[in-house]
Amino acid sequence: MNKNGIIKIANGIYQIKYYWLGVANVYMFLIVGEEKAMLIDTGYSITGALQYARKVTPLPIILVNTHGHFDHIGGNGDIGEAYLSEADWETARQHSDYNYLKNMMAHYMEQSLPVRLLLKIPRLNNDMEKGIHVKKCRYNRLPAKNFFELGNRKVLFLETPGHTRGSICLFDEKTKSLFTGDMICEEGVLLGFDHSTSVSEYKKSVEKIQKFYMENDGELILPSHHKLPVAVSIFERYIDLCNKIIDRKIEGTYIDDGLSQGLFVKENNLQMIYNKISE
Ligand SMILES: [Zn+2]
Numbered sequence: 552m553n554k555n556g557i558i559k560i561a562n563g564i565y566q567i568k569y570y571w572l573g574v575a576n577v578y579m580f581l582i583v584g585e586e587k588a589m590l591i592d593t594g595y596s597i598t599g600a601l602q603y604a605r606k607v608t609p610l611p612i613i614l615v616n617t618h619g620h621f622d623h624i625g626g627n628g629d630i631g632e633a634y635l636s637e638a639d640w641e642t643a644r645q646h647s648d649y650n651y652l653k654n655m656m657a658h659y660m661e662q663s664l665p666v667r668l669l670l671k672i673p674r675l676n677n678d679m680e681k682g683i684h685v686k687k688c689r690y691n692r693l694p695a696k697n698f699f700e701l702g703n704r705k706v707l708f709l710e711t712p713g714h715t716r717g718s719i720c721l722f723d724e725k726t727k728s729l730f731t732g733d734m735i736c737e738e739g740v741l742l743g744f745d746h747s748t749s750v751s752e753y754k755k756s757v758e759k760i761q762k763f764y765m766e767n768d769g770e771l772i773l774p775s776h777h778k779l780p781v782a783v784s785i786f787e788r789y790i791d792l793c794n795k796i797i798d799r800k801i802e803g804t805y806i807d808d809g810l811s812q813g814l815f816v817k818e819n820n821l822q823m824i825y826n827k828i829s830e
């Protein structure tokens with residue numbers, strides 16, 4: 552069932568589950584070291600990610616965002632500062648702007664009958680309205696060294712442009728868990744934003760993640776949406792999908808899903824919306 556909450560999924564790794572409007576899932580993760588804990592994303596402004604984290608640990612919390620979208624940075628203001636790739640600062644600024652989000656939601660409702668129906672329910676409409684009020688947060692550049700130290704626990708990060716230009720993946724050395732944000736998930740990937748890369752650049756990032764995961768004996772792939780964990784074969788499925796688009800073996804048809812616009816394909820059981828094949 553769609554139940555919000557925090558659950559332990561590996562040694563020192565917790566998943567915070569949140570279902571926006573009761574249906575759209577987004578996950579945040581907490582990694583607990585000996586001196587500090589890391590919160591990966593904060594969901595929506597009404598999610599209360601920090602309160603969930605506080606049920607598990609009293610340690611100081613470092614907040615890191617996988618990217619700058621409003622379903623990942625919404626609760627940042629409760630902590631006050633976050634690490635985010637500088638390439639996503641502008642996206643995060645837009646996705647914290649009430650009028651920008653209000654227009655985005657209005658367009659989303661226009662395009663999506665289910666969302667329109669859900670938002671007729673006063674409680675959910677109220678949640679949506681609160682959800683687009685995003686509290687301010689100070690953004691810090693990612694550290695020059697490619698890891699965070701939590702006390703006898705290192706979390707590495709990789710810069711992986713695609714879904715957004717500043718998207719990153721994180722890797723917990725202790726459990727060999729990879730956190731892929733919105734770059735890799737069972738449902739597919741959206742490259743249909745102004746701040747997304749081309750299919751070719753996205754493919755390079757997937758190859759980079761796959762190589763890193765193999766070299767580091769990865770064991771668990773944890774995306775921010777849909778099902779988890781994801782099987783390791785997902786990298787090949789994405790690379791193959793990208794190759795088919797790049798080699799013009801398949802071509803998308805134009806759609807506007809309300810949040811992003813572009814050419815839509817479904818192949819290898821993955822969906823993709825893209826605008827550019829190469830830069
Ligand atoms: Zn996103």
Ligand SMILES: [Zn+2]
Nearest residue numbers: 620622733775
């Ligand atoms: Zn997302």
